[in-house]
Amino acid sequence: MTLTAPAVIDERIKPTGLIQTLLRRPEVGAAVAALAIFIFFSVSTQAFLTPAGVATWLYSASLFGIMAVAVALLMIGGEFDLSAGAMVGTTGLIVGIITTEWGVNIWLALVIALAIALAIGAANAFVVMKTGLPSFIVTLATFFILQGVNLAVTKIITGTVSIQGMSAVPGFDAVKVFFGSSFSLFGMDMKISIVWWLAITALATWILLRTRSGNWIFAVGGQVTSSRQVGVPVMKVKMGLFMTTAGAGWLVGMLQLFDVSTVQATTGIGQEFIYIICAVVGGCLLTGGYGSAIGAALGALIYGMTLQGIVFAQWDNNWLKAFLGGMLLLAVLVNLYVRRQAGVRS
Amino acid sequence: MTHAEASAVPPILEVRDIGKTYGSILALQGVSASVGVGEVLCVLGDNGAGKSTFIKILSGAHVHTQGKLLAYGVERTFGSPREALDLGIATVYQDLAVVPLMPVWRNFFLGSEVTRGFGPFSQLDVKGMRRITKEELARMGIDLRDVDQPIGTLSGGERQSVAIARAVYFGAKVVILDEPTSALGVKQAGAVLKYIAQARDRGLGVVFITHNPHHAYPVGDRFLLLKRGTSLGDFKKSEITIEEMTKLMAGAAELDALAHELARP
Ligand SMILES: Nc1ncnc2c1ncn2[C@@H]1O[C@H](COP(=O)(O)OP(=O)(O)O)[C@@H](O)[C@H]1O
Numbered sequence: 001m002t003l004t005a006p007a008v009i010d011e012r013i014k015p016t017g018l019i020q021t022l023l024r025r026p027e028v029g030a031a032v033a034a035l036a037i038f039i040f041f042s043v044s045t046q047a048f049l050t051p052a053g054v055a056t057w058l059y060s061a062s063l064f065g066i067m068a069v070a071v072a073l074l075m076i077g078g079e080f081d082l083s084a085g086a087m088v089g090t091t092g093l094i095v096g097i098i099t100t101e102w103g104v105n106i107w108l109a110l111v112i113a114l115a116i117a118l119a120i121g122a123a124n125a126f127v128v129m130k131t132g133l134p135s136f137i138v139t140l141a142t143f144f145i146l147q148g149v150n151l152a153v154t155k156i157i158t159g160t161v162s163i164q165g166m167s168a169v170p171g172f173d174a175v176k177v178f179f180g181s182s183f184s185l186f187g188m189d190m191k192i193s194i195v196w197w198l199a200i201t202a203l204a205t206w207i208l209l210r211t212r213s214g215n216w217i218f219a220v221g222g223q224v225t226s227s228r229q230v231g232v233p234v235m236k237v238k239m240g241l242f243m244t245t246a247g248a249g250w251l252v253g254m255l256q257l258f259d260v261s262t263v264q265a266t267t268g269i270g271q272e273f274i275y276i277i278c279a280v281v282g283g284c285l286l287t288g289g290y291g292s293a294i295g296a297a298l299g300a301l302i303y304g305m306t307l308q309g310i311v312f313a314q315w316d317n318n319w320l321k322a323f324l325g326g327m328l329l330l331a332v333l334v335n336l337y338v339r340r341q342a343g344v345r346s
Numbered sequence: 347m348t349h350a351e352a353s354a355v356p357p358i359l360e361v362r363d364i365g366k367t368y369g370s371i372l373a374l375q376g377v378s379a380s381v382g383v384g385e386v387l388c389v390l391g392d393n394g395a396g397k398s399t400f401i402k403i404l405s406g407a408h409v410h411t412q413g414k415l416l417a418y419g420v421e422r423t424f425g426s427p428r429e430a431l432d433l434g435i436a437t438v439y440q441d442l443a444v445v446p447l448m449p450v451w452r453n454f455f456l457g458s459e460v461t462r463g464f465g466p467f468s469q470l471d472v473k474g475m476r477r478i479t480k481e482e483l484a485r486m487g488i489d490l491r492d493v494d495q496p497i498g499t500l501s502g503g504e505r506q507s508v509a510i511a512r513a514v515y516f517g518a519k520v521v522i523l524d525e526p527t528s529a530l531g532v533k534q535a536g537a538v539l540k541y542i543a544q545a546r547d548r549g550l551g552v553v554f555i556t557h558n559p560h561h562a563y564p565v566g567d568r569f570l571l572l573k574r575g576t577s578l579g580d581f582k583k584s585e586i587t588i589e590e591m592t593k594l595m596a597g598a599a600e601l602d603a604l605a606h607e608l609a610r611p
């Protein structure tokens with residue numbers, strides 16, 4: 001089964017091709033930055049490398065990472081989704097409210113929340129594709145709608161802004177196995193979300209680089225008219241991408257709900273830009289058509305490490321925002337450089 | 347008159363009195379032409395003459411509003427480029443339908459990827475597609491360094507050739523080329539003309555759109571001249587010289603006026 005094609009060696013390819021090939025990979029910058037930040041906090045704080053410390057920043061990174069990977073796929077496909085953060089709250093609230101207030105079966109509640117999320121994702125895609133409006137604006141509208149509805153509806157039904165009594169719902173513990181459990185690894189108490197994060201990153205990478213759908217995602221983000229001309233089903237691809245970010249929002253909503261057994265009506269608000277920043281730090285171009293899932297996962301790792309590293313170092317956590325801005329600027333500059341290196345003529 | 351002498355084998359593509367209006371704008375009317383196996387039909391005309399409109403009808407991008415379109419002698423109305431493609435009518439647009447940031451081989455197979463495995467587990471046959479891309483380009487006389495480089499890094503002529511090679515590989519019976527040489531230098535335009543001749547020699551019909559008679563004349567068998575949306579005629583090579591063609595296209599009176607205007611006092 002190890003049938004290999006004869007390697008065609010061409011003298012016109014510079015022998016220094018390895019570095020060039022590496023530079024062509026979008027996630028290289030993020031990998032270097034992640035390593036630097038890892039070393040920095042490992043050396044400068046006591047807690048960072050302890051088992052508890054590692055488990056903490058990996059958990060943080062995992063929740064952002066799942067979203068960042070989905071957002072990266074969408075950005076490679078040439079679109080944004082600003083409603084992705086609010087979706088985390090919406091899905092958590094749906095499950096929380098209909099199980100605790102109305103006694104709906106918990107598994108059914110999961111399915112209902114997922115269906116609603118996917119429908120909202122599809123609606124985003126539909127409006128964007130049918131009107132030709134920028135997804136930035138369309139999903140900004142969705143974001144505000146979800147934010148408002150999350151708060152208003154939660155208040156009407158529960159009289160408060162959070163869900164109580166979730167852990168008393170029948171079947172809670174069974175569902176918790178999938179979304180809120182932990183396992184022990186090398187003495188670390190790892191949250192299950194880390195497994196989801198790694199699995200989703202691996203799956204997304206395989207889809208992007210090794211499947212037809214992945215080819216189409218790059219194509220619709222890179223040149224939508226060309227894609228249409230060669231028969232790529234543009235509408236289907238974009239629809240799938242918006243539904244993926246919505247679905248990822250549902251997953252993270254469940255991971256949070258079943259971890260802490262409650263959900264606030266404001267959950268996820270303000271995170272949408274962090275997902276985009278993670279994706280960009282991971283090498284996604286804002287203009288679409290270029291990027292990587294591994295890069296986005298690394299972007300989230302950088303964010304998770306910094307978020308917790310600043311706590312461990314006992315710095316004022318306002319530095320996090322400043323750091324994030326700096327990272328973003330640096331990433332955009334690196335991307336610009338890489339793009340020029342790749343020598344793509346316009 | 348050219349259609350009266352048509353033999354028993356119908357041409358691959360034929361249009362009769364075809365026309366197209368965009369709302370109230372008459373972009374094309376009363377145009378007749380045909381292209382057969384191993385034949386090159388050149389469509390000439392100035393900017394705005396209706397060349398792009400003409401090929402959009404042939405390629406299924408737009409539906410004609412007047413006249414008839416026949417493929418292999420059967421009347422058709424293409425609802426989408428896919429329908430035209432399924433009949434072997436492939437179009438290489440001015441913008442080439444490539445995605446600049448994607449590797450050459452991914453562009454070559456875009457929309458027609460080769461996969462292995464079943465259902466959700468099917469994945470791209472990356473090795474196979476890389477190899478075929480390299481081979482097919484070589485068959486067209488294009489020797490590419492690296493099929494993994496972004497297609498945007500190729501020269502205009504190379505990109506054009508990749509687009510033609512792609513159409514040929516995917517079973518095109520007719521290749522429609524929209525101004526493939528207009529943005530190219532002399533040398534690169536020459537190379538593209540060579541690929542057109544190659545495609546013709548391999549038995550394809552070629553519809554070659556250009557506004558340059560010097561590009562059209564050496565490679566063409568028939569010449570359809572368009573001006574302001576109407577046909578000035580469909581000529582065989584033996585029926586027209588390059589000078590006549592140039593004059594017809596520009597309008598002899600207009601050329602004379604221009605010569606007069608530019609003359610030294
Ligand atoms: N989509 C369209 N809507 C309205 N008018 C159009 C459209 N496409 C082309 N036209 C008009 O039809 C005429 C012919 O255009 P076109 O076929 O693009 O010419 P060419 O390719 O020879 O330069 C022009 O006057 C152009 O303005």
Ligand SMILES: [Mg+2]
Nearest residue numbers: 397398399525
């Ligand atoms: Mg044109």
